[in-house]
Amino acid sequence: MLKTQKDKKLEHCSSNNKAKNKKNIIVGLSGGVDSSLSAALLVESGWNVEGLTLWLMKGQGSCCSEGLVDAAGLCEDLGIHHHIIDSREIFEREVIKKTTESYEKGFTPLPCSMCNKNVKFEEMLNYALNKKDFTHIATGHYARIKKSSYINKIDFKSFVFKDLLLLRGADENKDQSYFLYSLSQEVLSRLEFPLGEMKKEETRKEALRLGLRTAKKPESQDLCLVEHYGSMQTFIDKHIEPKEGEIIHINGKVLGTHTGIQHFTVGQRKGLGIAWPEPLYVKSLDRKKNVVFVADKSDLFNKEAIISKVNWVSIEEPKQEIEVEAQIRYRSNPVKGTLVPLKNLDNPTKSFKLIFEESQSSVTPGQAAVFYKGEILLGGGLIN
Numbered sequence: 001m002l003k004t005q006k007d008k009k010l011e012h013c014s015s016n017n018k019a020k021n022k023k024n025i026i027v028g029l030s031g032g033v034d035s036s037l038s039a040a041l042l043v044e045s046g047w048n049v050e051g052l053t054l055w056l057m058k059g060q061g062s063c064c065s066e067g068l069v070d071a072a073g074l075c076e077d078l079g080i081h082h083h084i085i086d087s088r089e090i091f092e093r094e095v096i097k098k099t100t101e102s103y104e105k106g107f108t109p110l111p112c113s114m115c116n117k118n119v120k121f122e123e124m125l126n127y128a129l130n131k132k133d134f135t136h137i138a139t140g141h142y143a144r145i146k147k148s149s150y151i152n153k154i155d156f157k158s159f160v161f162k163d164l165l166l167l168r169g170a171d172e173n174k175d176q177s178y179f180l181y182s183l184s185q186e187v188l189s190r191l192e193f194p195l196g197e198m199k200k201e202e203t204r205k206e207a208l209r210l211g212l213r214t215a216k217k218p219e220s221q222d223l224c225l226v227e228h229y230g231s232m233q234t235f236i237d238k239h240i241e242p243k244e245g246e247i248i249h250i251n252g253k254v255l256g257t258h259t260g261i262q263h264f265t266v267g268q269r270k271g272l273g274i275a276w277p278e279p280l281y282v283k284s285l286d287r288k289k290n291v292v293f294v295a296d297k298s299d300l301f302n303k304e305a306i307i308s309k310v311n312w313v314s315i316e317e318p319k320q321e322i323e324v325e326a327q328i329r330y331r332s333n334p335v336k337g338t339l340v341p342l343k344n345l346d347n348p349t350k351s352f353k354l355i356f357e358e359s360q361s362s363v364t365p366g367q368a369a370v371f372y373k374g375e376i377l378l379g380g381g382l383i384n
Helices: 005-010 033-044 065-078 088-104 111-130 200-209 224-229 232-239
Strands: 024-028 048-055 082-086 134-138 143-147 164-168 245-249 254-258 281-286 291-295 301-312 322-327 335-341 352-361 368-373 376-383
Touching: 024 033, 024 111, 033 048, 033 065, 033 134, 033 200, 048 065, 048 111, 065 082, 082 111, 088 111, 088 224, 088 232, 111 134, 111 224, 224 232
Parallel strands: 024 048, 024 134, 048 082, 245 291
Antiparallel strands: 143 164, 164 376, 245 254, 281 291, 301 352, 301 376, 322 335, 322 368, 335 352, 368 376
């Protein structure tokens, strides 16, 4: 935390480097209030700030060309330089194409996580390091970074901690650490989260205090793909050809047809277009047979899941089983479980079996399983 008189205004900011050193920082600006306030607070605390907006798509939405206007205006108000990178090609390749491929395989992908990993942070950090004297980046995410000395390691004997820890944001309702499980120590060492210690209502008040043009701007509620295309259904229909198949109850009875497994997700109840005495839910999707399997709610529960492509953010990769709190979707509560390293897969160091203490409903392939211990994000991977 920052303790000097000069920096007391930023005591609520999560920062692992002192602004008094006049370090130079690039702030990612989407045109929304959170990123705007992050830039303003860093300017106020003495950082040498420049704004950077990634142009990801044409059209509406904070990640699209519409957001460039507010971002540019904010930088003009703050008296800082504003830069734009045309990232549409990499966004198309790393987010749109991979999202489409995931749906085609019967997965329910997490575009925000893909974008953070392969587009936003990589593009921002590369830009900062290629620009003379700029060594740090900042975003408006509600998350925190602390040095490992922040904790009493005696309480965490099962883990070998890395130098820096990624923590949940102080506002439990706005915490966005779930989407950041793919970050590396290199990125954490150069990253600032000015809003990490703040509550959402505080950000609005601070934005009004500073007279930011985005202070009253409505908060985005949807994925940028939804904002841009109008709905995820429209995005899917634009990128994936329909392919008729069957909807089958797990007891073997054919109940109807569908126009593509990409229109369904595990746990889905509405929009199935079938008749049955009791409510039915999507149990699984079979890509090879192009079948949607449905079942009663009681059949949706799983005791375990395989997690692949695991990235360990705050700890070294465990060689033995560990106890964790697993969050298997963004808005779900973490649940207790045991992670067991798998040694019989092609890439054993990246795959684990997650065994839940209590069976969980609608464990969805393609979503992220993120592992915590209290407020510390240990790592995460994809539900396979």
